[in-house]
Amino acid sequence: MVVANAMVGPRSWVGGLFNRSSNKRNEKFIDYPLCPLQEQRLQRLQERLQVPFEETRPDHQQEALRALWHAAFPNIAFKGLISEQWKEMGWQGPNPSTDFRGCGLISLENLLFFSRTYPASFHRLLFKQGGKRAAWEYPFAVAGINVSFMLIQMLDLSSVKPRCLPGINFIKLLGDDEKAFDELYCIAFEMMDAQWLAMNASYMDFNEVLQVTRTQLERELSLEDINSIQDLPAYNLLYQ
Numbered sequence: 093m094v095v096a097n098a099m100v101g102p103r104s105w106v107g108g109l110f111n112r113s114s115n116k117r118n119e120k121f122i123d124y125p126l127c128p129l130q131e132q133r134l135q136r137l138q139e140r141l142q143v144p145f146e147e148t149r150p151d152h153q154q155e156a157l158r159a160l161w162h163a164a165f166p167n168i169a170f171k172g173l174i175s176e177q178w179k180e181m182g183w184q185g186p187n188p189s190t191d192f193r194g195c196g197l198i199s200l201e202n203l204l205f206f207s208r209t210y211p212a213s214f215h216r217l218l219f220k221q222g223g224k225r226a227a228w229e230y231p232f233a234v235a236g237i238n239v240s241f242m243l244i245q246m247l248d249l250s251s252v253k254p255r256c257l258p259g260i261n262f263i264k265l266l267g268d269d270e271k272a273f274d275e276l277y278c279i280a281f282e283m284m285d286a287q288w289l290a291m292n293a294s295y296m297d298f299n300e301v302l303q304v305t306r307t308q309l310e311r312e313l314s315l316e317d318i319n320s321i322q323d324l325p326a327y328n329l330l331y332q
Contacts, residue, residue: 124260126253130267134253137266137273141249145192145200156200157188163207164218181218182231191234199240203233205274206281213282213330222332223289230288230298238302239281243273246306258313268320275321280309282329 126134154173161170164181171177174187183191192200207214216222218232247262248254254263265272284305287293293301312324321327 124253126263127267130263133266133270134263136270138249140198140201141196141244143197145189145197147189156197156204160200160204160207163204163211163214178233182233182235184231184234188233191237195237195241195244198244199237202240202274202277203236205271206236206278209274210278210330213278213332216332217281217285224292225289226292226294228295230293230295230301235284235298236281238298239277239284242302242306243277243280246310247273258310261313261318264319265321272321276309276324278330279321279324279326280305282332283308283326286329 157173158170161178161181168177173189176186178186178188181188185191220229220232244250246256246258248256248259251259254260262272262276265276269275284302287301287305287308288297291297291301291304309326312318312326318324
């Protein structure tokens with residue numbers, strides 16, 4: 093499914109944007125060594141990727157979703173886990189848990205990390221502040237799930253070890269910072285929004301915007317002098 097078919101069905105936005113794409117792999121990188129710390133942190137990250145979002149678990153449904161709502165709208169009363177008010181955050185329906193099925197619990201963890209670590213940036217994107225905005229904007233929350241999905245594929249995290257240059261360099265960043273994936277998510281979300289504005293995009297252009305964002309992020313992760321998340325040129329977007 094692609095965003096161009098978003099009007100066909102309610103689940104079109106979640107996952108599947110990059111199902112047909114694959115990372116270009118350079119065979120000479122396949123057998124690169126991992127230090128014990130990198131190996132441990134990669135394993136922990138991959139374990140996170142395997143955790144589905146389960147509506148029946150209180151820590152998923154009640155605690156995490158409630159925390160996300162209060163982070164997004166601290167001055168608006170929370171009406172419940174299933175409510176039309178969730179659409180204000182950019183979910184496709186009154187029950188956000190149905191959207192998380194496309195990428196698992198990590199997509200909720202990414203949104204929570206963004207809201208807590210960079211609240212000003214999070215709210216600027218949530219409320220579409222700054223720049224000339226389209227009459228038909230991208231839905232914030234569901235776009236965030238697709239950013240998570242894009243990063244997982246771009247970094248080749250489903251493999252035992254990433255075999256693409258951006259993924260290999262990401263492992264170095266993970267050795268420097270265990271929260272590197274969550275930090276990269278925030279940067280990628282900011283990059284996507286910046287591309288959206290630069291391309292004067294509207295709702296039906298989301299797939300193209302995300303593809304351009306992926307290409308730009310792959311370039312930045314392929315630079316030789318990137319030793320930490322803070323070295324990425326796009327990192328400064330978080331402090332506009």
